[in-house]
Amino acid sequence: MKLIHTADWHLGKNIEGHSRLEEQRLFLKDFINICEEEQADIIIIAGDIYDNYNPSAMAEQLFYDTLKQLSRNGDCMTVVIAGNHDNPERLVASGPLARDHGIVIAGTPNSVITPGMYGKNEITESDAGYIHAIIHGEEADILLVPFPSEKRLNEVYLDETEEETKKAASYSEKMSSLFGSLATHFHEDSIHLIASHLFVMNSVEDGSERSIQLGGSYMVGGEIFPENADYIALGHVHKPQKVPGCPKARYSGSPLPFNVRETSFDKQVIAVTLTAGSPCTIRELPLPVYKPIEVWHCENIDDAVEQCEANADRECWVYLEVKTDHYIHEEDIKKMKAIKADILSITPVLPEDESEDFSASDLKEQPFDELVKNFYRKKFHVDIGEETFSLLMSIIEEN
Structure with a gap:
């Protein structure tokens, strides 16, 4: 199975009051070509599609036009999760219409995706934060954890007993418990994927992400991720990098440098080749600088x-x-x-x-x-x- 991982598009983001939409349009044109050349079976966009809760009509149109072209008439499955800059309700509103194009959209950690055909591929099982998909005949278990704020995490645990909630008192403990619970869905003969938008401790923060640590309360360690995951696609950090303590987890980074600090490193998307039961192959595909x-x-x-x-x-x-x-x-x-x-x-x-x-x-x-x-x-x-x-x-x- 061929996977393409990207994140942190921040469509509609300005620089000192100047629009970046033209640069973002150029990136998305290149991204569509990359996914076509790679013949991607699945694309993961790991959050922060937009730069704010109320994106402009132009930013939304650019996003929807891109999704339609990425689908290759429903042949490719595109998985989209919300980041901390996205409005989850607004993002998932187009979900039913997007389904014909093979597009899966999750807004919150307790999102439940409706099973059925998504373009030419199928979701056969689902639960809160989990789907089992058959893509071109290959099976994949995908854990979907959009930006997990404290409020959204608490909603996940509403049905837990008081004793179980106490055991997961801190943010990091709740996150560890959440991933541990979701990993029980993994089938032995499937490819195991995770898509999330969060900050892992010791990741290099060079970039423009605002309040990335939020006083440290939203930081987690790399050990929270299930060891039997084959690849973990993350968003939130704008510098591409491997996650300390978890070599299977990667930040793809943002496709554009959003300020001077982000000009010190190259931008990229990530291509992953996966086979159930075998280590994945990861390639970094560089992106040009559209306007330095x-x-x-x-x-x-x-x-x-x-x-x-x-x-x-x-x-x-x-x-x-x-x-x-x-x-x-x-x-x-x-x-x-x-x-x-x-x-x-x-x-x-x-x-x-x-x-x-x-x-x-x-x-x-x-x-x-x-x-x-x-x-x-x-x-x-x-x-x-x-x-x-x-x-x-x-x-x-x-x-």
């Missing part, structure tokens, strides 16, 4: 303008850092942005002794509008724009 995020260190404003002119037609996001002994004037900022459209920010790098100390008597001597302009300049290292200044002064006058 760069930091330009400029010696002065003229140097910054020259770099903007030299790269005006090149596709890249830019953070400009400009050495200067004075604040960057608004006309210089407008000039650079007019030349290079994809500048994300312009930061002046001032001499260490640039700071100014004003006494109370100095402040009393300045007109109020000058105080406002000086404060803005000192705070943000740029001159306040005319529109912003007029709006601010009108608000002050009204109050």
Whole structure:
């Protein structure tokens, strides 16, 4: 059985207010081609399909169009689980319609998938967080554990006795108990798969995932996963990596670098070949950088303008850092942005002794509008724009 593993698409995510949908569209086009070339039997998308609970219509349309093409007319089964950024109810709403295309969607850890035909493949057994599928004649047991928040975990244990609930008091203990319980569904002669969206301790967090540890309460150890799993497809961490303490578990990582920190490592999807009772074969399939995020260190404003002119037609996001002994004037900022459209920010790098100390008597001597302009300049290292200044002064006058 051939499996393709991906996660953390974050469709609709912006960078400094700029849309990334075009880059995401390019990735999804490549991803469809990869799955076609690999002739994938099953695709696992391990959560964080969208960047927020209320994705834009364009982001949703992009996702549904992609799923339809991945299915190869129902020949390939696509398994989708919700991440912490996804709205589980909204994600599974399309489930009944997606079924004809072989698409399985689980929103919460206690989701129960309806048995039956999914495209040209079949789910013959199901329970909360578990399905048994027959894909191109091969049998697979798949444990589905979408982002397991404390609330959702408690819902899983609602039917347990009080004594059993006490035994699984901590988050990690509950997770260990959950996977142990789900693993009892594994058939001896089937391929054993797990799809989940969570954070495993000691995984490298380089990336932009917000509140990834949540104070440490949502961290688990690699030992919670069943030893007889053949492959564990994880989402949540944006850096591709093997999971410490569990070599069968992998984070595929996000397909795009979402900030400067994520430019230090390559992006990928993972291809896995599985046979029941045998070790799996794992290959890392690299992805291109569709629009790099760069930091330009400029010696002065003229140097910054020259770099903007030299790269005006090149596709890249830019953070400009400009050495200067004075604040960057608004006309210089407008000039650079007019030349290079994809500048994300312009930061002046001032001499260490640039700071100014004003006494109370100095402040009393300045007109109020000058105080406002000086404060803005000192705070943000740029001159306040005319529109912003007029709006601010009108608000002050009204109050």
